[in-house]
Amino acid sequence: MRLFKILFIASLKSQTQYAFDFVVNVIGNFLGVFADFLIIAMILIRFQNIQGWTLVEIAVIYSIIEFGFGIYRVIGDGLNNFEMLILSGRFDTLLIRPASVLGQAMLQTVDFKKIGLVLQASLVGAWGLSQIEFAHSYAWVYLPTLYLASIVMNLLISILLASTAFWTGKNEDIVILGHYATRTAAQYPATIYHKFFQSVMTFVIPFFTITYYPLLFLTGKSQQSLYLLAPWLGIAILTPITMGIWKLGIKRYSSTGT
Amino acid sequence: MISGLALAKASFARDRAYLLNHFINNIGSIIFGYINVRIWLAVLGATPEGHSAVTYLMVNQAGLWLVMFIPRGCYIPNKVREGTIAFERLRPYGLLYGSFFEIAGHLFYNFLFRSIPIFLFSVLFMGVSLPASAQILPYFITLFNGMLIAFFLNYYVGLWSIRFISINGVQMLYYFATALFSGAFIHMQYYPEIIRKISMALPFAYSTYVPAAVYQGSYPLADALLHQGMWILILGSLAVFLTKQSLKHLVIQGG
Numbered sequence: 001m002r003l004f005k006i007l008f009i010a011s012l013k014s015q016t017q018y019a020f021d022f023v024v025n026v027i028g029n030f031l032g033v034f035a036d037f038l039i040i041a042m043i044l045i046r047f048q049n050i051q052g053w054t055l056v057e058i059a060v061i062y063s064i065i066e067f068g069f070g071i072y073r074v075i076g077d078g079l080n081n082f083e084m085l086i087l088s089g090r091f092d093t094l095l096i097r098p099a100s101v102l103g104q105a106m107l108q109t110v111d112f113k114k115i116g117l118v119l120q121a122s123l124v125g126a127w128g129l130s131q132i133e134f135a136h137s138y139a140w141v142y143l144p145t146l147y148l149a150s151i152v153m154n155l156l157i158s159i160l161l162a163s164t165a166f167w168t169g170k171n172e173d174i175v176i177l178g179h180y181a182t183r184t185a186a187q188y189p190a191t192i193y194h195k196f197f198q199s200v201m202t203f204v205i206p207f208f209t210i211t212y213y214p215l216l217f218l219t220g221k222s223q224q225s226l227y228l229l230a231p232w233l234g235i236a237i238l239t240p241i242t243m244g245i246w247k248l249g250i251k252r253y254s255s256t257g258t
Numbered sequence: 259m260i261s262g263l264a265l266a267k268a269s270f271a272r273d274r275a276y277l278l279n280h281f282i283n284n285i286g287s288i289i290f291g292y293i294n295v296r297i298w299l300a301v302l303g304a305t306p307e308g309h310s311a312v313t314y315l316m317v318n319q320a321g322l323w324l325v326m327f328i329p330r331g332c333y334i335p336n337k338v339r340e341g342t343i344a345f346e347r348l349r350p351y352g353l354l355y356g357s358f359f360e361i362a363g364h365l366f367y368n369f370l371f372r373s374i375p376i377f378l379f380s381v382l383f384m385g386v387s388l389p390a391s392a393q394i395l396p397y398f399i400t401l402f403n404g405m406l407i408a409f410f411l412n413y414y415v416g417l418w419s420i421r422f423i424s425i426n427g428v429q430m431l432y433y434f435a436t437a438l439f440s441g442a443f444i445h446m447q448y449y450p451e452i453i454r455k456i457s458m459a460l461p462f463a464y465s466t467y468v469p470a471a472v473y474q475g476s477y478p479l480a481d482a483l484l485h486q487g488m489w490i491l492i493l494g495s496l497a498v499f500l501t502k503q504s505l506k507h508l509v510i511q512g513g
Contacts (some may be wrong), residue, residue, distance in 0.1 A: 024427035032430030035437035039444060046448050047301040113426065174278045177286035185293050192300040197292075 003099065004107060011110040022113060029116030037124050040187065053189045056131040057219055061211045063125025065186045068150025068210070070117030072158055078108035079155075082162035083171045088103055092255050102159065102246065135220025142218070142228060144208075149210045149231035154183075156235065157205055162228045168250030178205060186211050209234030261351055262359035269363030277371060284375050291319035293378070294443055295384060310474065311445060313387045316380035317470045318442045321374040324365050325408040325465040326436055332357040332409065332417030335425045341511040343420075354501050357416065361409050389473045396479040400472045403486035404465035410493035411436075411461065417497075420504040423511075435460070441467030454471060461489045 016022050040062065044055035053061075071082065082105065085091040094104045105204040107194040125147075134140070161178045165171040182200075186207035190198045201208045273280070279282055294315045302308035321351035334357060337343040346356060380386040415432055419425045437443065438453075440462040446454055457463045464486050 015419065016325055021422060021424045021427065024422075024431075025424070026427070028427030028434070030431030032437075033433040035434045038438055041299065042449060042453070043297065045450065050480070052299050069465075142274040170276075170279055173282040173286065177282060177289065181286050181293070184290065188297060192296045193293075194296075 004103075007107055008110050012112055015112045025113035025117040026119075026196050028191050029114055032125075033066065033117050034120040036184070036187070037066075037120070051189055051191050052142075052221065057130050057215065058188065059124050059128030060132055061189075062187045063121045063128055064146050064150050064211050065183055065207060066121035067118060067125060067147050068152075068154040069183055070114065071145055071151045072121075072154040073114040073117055074111055076106045076158055077111040077114070078105045079158045079162045080175070083165045083169065086165045086253070087169055091253065095250075101250065105162070106159075132219075134218050136218060141216045142214075146210060146214055146231060149235060152235050153207065153210050153231070153238070154179075155209075156238050156242045157182075159246055160238075163242075163245045163249040166253050171242075177186055182207055194228045205232040206238060262355060262362075265356060265359040266363030266366065269360045270367045273367040273371075278365065280371055281375070284372055287322070287372070287376055288379055291316050291380065292384070293402065294319070309385065309387070311314055312385060314445050314470050314474060315443070316384055316386045317473050318466055319376070320373045320377035321369040321404075321466065321469065322442060323376075324401065325404045325469075326440070326442065327368075328361060328408055328412040329364060330412075330429055331416030331419050331425050332361050332413050334413075335419035335423075335463060338419045338423065338508075339511060343508065344510045347505075347508075352501065353505065354413065354497055357413055358409065359474065361412075365405055390475055393473055395477050396482070397469060397473040400469040400479070400482045400486060403483070404469045405488060406490050407461050407465040407493060410490075410497050411465075413497055417504040418501050421507050436462050436466075439463060440465060441470075443488075446471075461493060464489050 037059070040058060041055060043056065044050065048054070050058065078085070085094070085105065091105075094101050097104060129143070157179055158175075159169065161175045164174050168174065182205040183195070185193070185201055190201065190208050190212040193201070198208070202213075213227040213230040216222040217225055295312050298311040298315060301309050305383055334343070334353070337346060343353075346353060349356065377386070381388060411432065415425055415429055418428050422428075439460050440456040441449070441457065446457065446463065446467050449457060457467075464482075467484050468477055468486065472479060472482050
């Protein structure tokens with residue numbers, strides 16, 4: 001924890017050293033991703049709903065998935081660029097230190113410039129939540145756990161995909177395919193996709209368990225209350241699989257450095 | 259011209275080394291296209307309008323590798339950060355000329371190994387319509403013009419790095435403007451009136467929307483050439499001017 005605190009302060013100091021660059025980065029990250037929501041909004045302003053889901057409901061789904069993704073990009077940048085650690089051989093140095101390898105890989109830097117991603121997700125979420133009508137009053141108590149689950153789920157998926165670099169070396173394209181594309185898909189209701197894709201998004205990269213299924217019940221579109229357990233069931237299953245693959249990858253790792 | 263072609267050839271060969279990665283990336287690109295297509299089919303249904311939207315989206319998705327996903331800042335930021343831009347300054351051609359041919363080689367590679375596979379997949383499995391024979395040549399001409407416009411816009415991002423080193427923020431701003439105003443993900447006919455007007459007054463739509471609309475025969479070629487030509491002239495002149503200004507501030511990094 002002390003190590004994290006030191007790293008946190010050092011990252012903040014170094015990144016705010018150049019104030020102009022820092023501000024442009026935060027605004028850029030904010031707007032760059034916010035464009036995705038504006039596109040969704042334009043479609044829904046024109047067509048009112050997507051298979052019964054309104055703009056307000058999709059704003060909440062969007063904010064859940066993007067909030068978790070934003071936090072992951074702030075604290076997990078090391079995982080996002082994990083291939084560089086493997087290709088350069090710098091992963092060796094993580095193995096010989098008396099600290100968690102995963103923690104070190106993840107927290108190499110805290111990227112405060114990505115806070116714009118969290119801000120835009122929070123704003124969209126605040127707007128959506130101020131307009132939405134839930135079918136169950138306890139939704140407001142349950143909802144924060146969904147945002148938390150989104151952070152955990154995004155981190156787990158990033159660890160899972162980062163692990164592929166132990167076998168493939170370069171894995172940037174796998175990350176784009178496995179994380180970025182699926183996260184975009186999770187911003188919309190599952191029923192717009194084919195069954196196979198729905199299954200992938202539920203059981204393989206289970207983003208739908210933190211967005212579509214719980215919201216299906218909370219908005220009254222389904223009476224299946226077990227959907228509220230979906231996020232935690234998804235995380236409970238994904239966690240041992242992810243950690244298992246991560247550990248397997250470390251065993252398989254052979255240095256590429258000099 | 260010979261040195262330019264040599265640069266393009268080297269750029270093509272460099273990309274060729276990562277062919278397998280790019281095929282995986284193509285799958286990601288097809289999935290992004292699939293997501294967009296499913297959204298539009300959900301709101302428009304399996305109607306002629308829905309079918310037209312699918313064709314528009316996937317033609318754009320294949321074309322994104324030529325007009326949107328150009329290497330960040332046309333490779334200039336890397337050269338600035340590593341200090342190798344010093345060698346570029348010693349070469350017998352200018353930064354704009356060198357960047358253009360480097361990007362030309364990259365785009366030719368993207369055309370062969372990204373755009374064509376994505377387009378073929380879209381035609382075979384997603385019901386994308388082929389263009390009318392009279393639209394094929396106009397499409398390629400307007401696509402080429404669109405690539406020139408996109409090159410200049412990305413080149414400005416590269417020039418930004420000469421002045422400010424870091425380009426992450428401005429790159430995201432570029433993505434914001436392109437995603438929102440280019441019509442890459444929504445056909446202009448579905449834009450709110452005010453955003454449509456703004457979009458058509460900016461260069462982004464002429465790199466993406468216009469070629470796809472020409473493909474579908476819904477934008478007259480003469481208008482397309484006139485508007486694109488105007489933007490190429492403006493952006494090209496600005497690029498020449500900004501290059502001169504930026505190089506005055508060039509600081510060689512490293513040592």
